[in-house]
Amino acid sequence: MGTVTITFTSSVLSPHARGVELGKRFGDEVAATVASYRRLFETVALGPFDVDLWSDRAWTSIQRVAPQNAEEIAGIAEGAGLSAEQVASVNARTEIVVAANPTGRTECSTVVSLPPGRTPVAVQTWDWYDAMSDGWLCWVIPHPDGRVVRTVTEFGMLAKIGVNDRGVGVMLNMLHHRDNAAAVATGEVGHPVHLISRSVLDDAASTSQAVEIASGARTSAATALTFVDDRGDAVSVELFPNGPGLVRATDRLLVRTNHFVSDEGRDGCLASTIGVSTELRRDHLLDAFAGHRPTSAEEVVAAMTHHLPDGGVCRHPFTGTDPVLWHRTLATVAIDVRARALHVRPDGPCGHRMLTVEQPA
Ligand SMILES: [Zn+2]
Missing domain, CATH: 3.60.60.10 (Penicillin V Acylase; Chain A)
Known part of the structure; x- marks a missing residue:
């Protein structure tokens, strides 16, 4: 068994517009991913864990270290009807998982x-x-x-x-x-x-x-x-x-x-x-x-x-x-x-x- 692999080719070329297009096309999937990560961060956390605070921190960091990526993430959020912080939490999921539990899983x-x-x-x-x-x-x-x-x-x-x-x-x-x-x-x-x-x-x-x-x-x-x-x-x-x-x-x-x-x-x-x-x-x-x-x-x-x-x-x-x-x-x-x-x-x-x-x- 297994899922069908979805392939998507962006048809627009600027970071923000590319993000909007993807966010519109896969709005439900992006929202489901955001929700899955919220559940995961809260479940793996060793103690009380503020997902919103860490999502804010992720968004602040991305705007500083990767402004062009931030434009694309803001576009995805806009297209999917989500906040930039929510989409940032998916992009920084590895960093947030480590913050919730520094010795979580090994993988790959x-x-x-x-x-x-x-x-x-x-x-x-x-x-x-x-x-x-x-x-x-x-x-x-x-x-x-x-x-x-x-x-x-x-x-x-x-x-x-x-x-x-x-x-x-x-x-x-x-x-x-x-x-x-x-x-x-x-x-x-x-x-x-x-x-x-x-x-x-x-x-x-x-x-x-x-x-x-x-x-x-x-x-x-x-x-x-x-x-x-x-x-x-x-x-x-x-x-x-x-x-x-x-x-x-x-x-x-x-x-x-x-x-x-x-x-x-x-x-x-x-x-x-x-x-x-x-x-x-x-x-x-x-x-x-x-x-x-x-x-x-x-x-x-x-x-x-x-x-x-x-x-x-x-x-x-x-x-x-x-x-x-x-x-x-x-x-x-x-x-x-x-x-x-x-x-x-x-x-x-x-x-x-x-x-x-x-x-x-
Ligand atoms: Zn196997």
Whole structure:
């Protein structure tokens, strides 16, 4: 089973008008996404949590750090009949989730393989809350000067996983770093990581330009952005308050889950306080490709069809828990940087939404 993948191509080119068009076309979906996040923030919070206050902070931050993104978000809000703060809360959902609970979930596995003389292979599982299963689309964004951005993203959010017409792909993995707790305590919402992804997709023509854009942003939620380009380069940038740390492919393979791998980030990594899944997933994928680097997305998806009680690469919800907190692989995305294309399928690598997996004791 699984949802149908919606694809939408914007027909207007300025940020505000583009936002209005999307907001009008998907007003119900954007409103549902805003409501789902409000429920999620309140459910994961460790104590009383003021969603409106954090939404205000997110909107203030976005206007300051990314004014062009703010215009587009204001347009989406206008088109959908919502406030800019509500749409800002979706764009800063990672930052707000971390503010509500600094050691929430880990999510997502990413593989990049760089076979000599062939198209780079880049695949990511997007693991997130089951409640958001119908909350995403493929969005094609043409710019006035001919640049084109393709992204798999949530309704109202300006970008997530994507590729641009210059052959640069972006993937995301959430991280957790002790220094984020200090940033959150000050009430700060940093540059939302999803908007950094959009900036890279809008402006980068190579992985090195992508690294430059990402490294200049001041974040409040630790994240790894992994970049791959059509010249066969790949690099993962681990963003955290005193970062970044850079991770490059080893023998043409880069595997990334939810713990810091760079020397700069490793000491402050909080992943082990959340669980062992991130280590198990990365070890499994490294083992799977130890003797042979994958040359196709299909090979990576086959290796990602991996289930374990403690959290394999292909994730399914533990149904004994509160459905608001059900967590699984919502989509599997392959990026073809030469064709500038995204190949997206709903659900995890195994193609199922539900699977009976025993919850670990
Ligand atoms: Zn599965």
